[in-house]
Amino acid sequence: MKKPKPEEPKEVILESGIKVKPVYGPEDIQDLDFEKKIGQPGEYPFTRGIHPLMYCQRPWTMRQYSGFGTAKETNQRFKWLLEQGQTALNVAFDLPTQLGLDSDDPLAEEEVGRVGMAIDTLQDLEEAFADIPIEKISTSLTINPVASVMLAMYLAVAEKQGIPWDQVRGTTQNDILKEYIGRGTWIFPVEPSIRLIGDVVEFCSQNVPKFNPFSVCGYHIRESGATPVQEMAYAFEIAITYIQEVLKRGLGIDDFAGRIAFNFDIYGNLWEQVAKFRAGRRLWAKIVKERFNAQNPRSMTLRMIAGGGGGGLTVQQPENNIVRGAYYALISALSGTQTMALCSYDEAYTIPSKKAALISLRTMQILADEMGLRDTVDPVGGSYYIEWLTDEMEKKIEECMEKVENQGGMVKGIESGYIQGEVSRQAYIRERKIQSGEVTKIGVNKYVMKEEKTEVEYHPFNPEVAEEQRKKLKKIKAQRNENEVRQALAGLKKAAQSKENVMHPVLKAVKSYATLGEITRIFKEVFGEFREPIGL
């Protein structure tokens, strides 16, 4: 009998198209200039991290996404999360709120309070943050086309709590361009939407210096199917678009670049993701320094939340997602992120249960306190493979950015549907590979369990929430000073029609208890609505 031949190693090609060898050595990184390409943590080009001591000094911020039903219910969950040791909040709004519709809008009918909390007026946000010391936490407001309105409401809440704006910390997601690519909560056409982002940046740089006015989300682009390289490249092209908008207003790059935040995804091949983040940090530093002539090193730092990982979770054998979450958290920690959040194990099919949310939080805490992730900075730095791969990823990201710029830039790419097409095709290719078994997903195409119990616990949806919310809206409309509301809205319309920054008029409107829907309608009248290209 013949002895079976030893198996040839399988050819490894990463999602980003990079071919990986079985063994790496010094020869693979001999051309890499340590000082120029890797350097010290906290120093240009920041490959190893944006702070000299990173987690040795302070662990990453842990910020789970949450919010559902009414402001009161959400307020309870916020307090509970803070009691459990979470250090920041990430607010989920329902779809009508995210799209600037009031709870009594016919289009909102089935969606009030479903995937997040419903906000119609300032009163709702006041309730959501009741008895929560705003000056002690940082809050992420996950909202995009009407981020200006939600920021105004948050600042009004702070004011009512007696907290000066310069002590308010947080982030508005406020990244409209990625909404056109994935996630889909867009309202207005591209150009006026970018103007609104510029208004928020300008306003924050002058009035709310500790607030991140936007967070560019490669995350949702990746979740929509993009490769890790596309995720980074498109996010950078989006950020460049916003920077150009703000520079037009006469602000200097160093006036605001240090407040730019990013949001990236963590599922997929561990090494590829870690290299993606290290390459991204290096490339972003170079772009801000060389293209925009920033002088302040802080402007050049890629500040980010690396989290989520929803795209990697499976409906099948959902408890496996707890394990995936732990590995994704490891990716996030090795990436040198500032903030971490994890999709919970049940999030592939529902809003996380309390138990699932707690497991996610504990996963991150275990990593920070038990596993040595805070012992030394960038522990994978210097690995032949990681440094080689970081370099390869950087080249690929640059190539992908060039492709976008060659077809006319990000705005044109979105208006024509080019970017959406690239991403949806990639999603299709990946799904085909999973269904053919070429890409392994445990429980989906390998180790599948036939007798699997598929019924799981779903977040209960309370249809009474909508009724309650509509009643509340009616009441506040009856109580407010209509004259004041009308004047505020007229002032807002004038500002929107001119080049005036809309933030002050928006603030005036929210303080008069004008509704989110009323304010959005003014913008619609002036700006019109986005016409979606096919994008297949």
Next chain:
Amino acid sequence: MKKKNSSGEKRIRVVIAKPGLDGHDTGAKVVAHALKDAGMEVIYTGLHRTIEEIVNTAVDEDADVIGLSIYSGAHLPLSKKLMDRLKEMGVTDKLVLVGGNIPQRDIEALKSYGVTEVFPVGARLDDIVEFIRKKAGLKK
């Protein structure tokens, strides 16, 4: 009835629709790619469509199939509304498929509204293609 094979045969026409406010369109687009690959004519409505708009598109486009994609949890009321609207307009010749984040326990209710078949997250693309070929082919 047998499926015709002549080259002059009308291709199966599918409207892939995103009703309501939910913006998760990756699944809808992946299915659209798969149906196109299988030689079908796909009309994608884009996001934030009302049920009226979707039904009108399906009628105007002379679609054989309407595919609803819903991830927000509002699949029961939205599908009910669609089926009611079709009935109201006397449209009975269209297959209605629902996909997305659909719990097992809701499938029966959806079918009781008149939905032809449900393909929740995890459904195989080839199964969707085959199902449409078989059912829409039978109608012709």
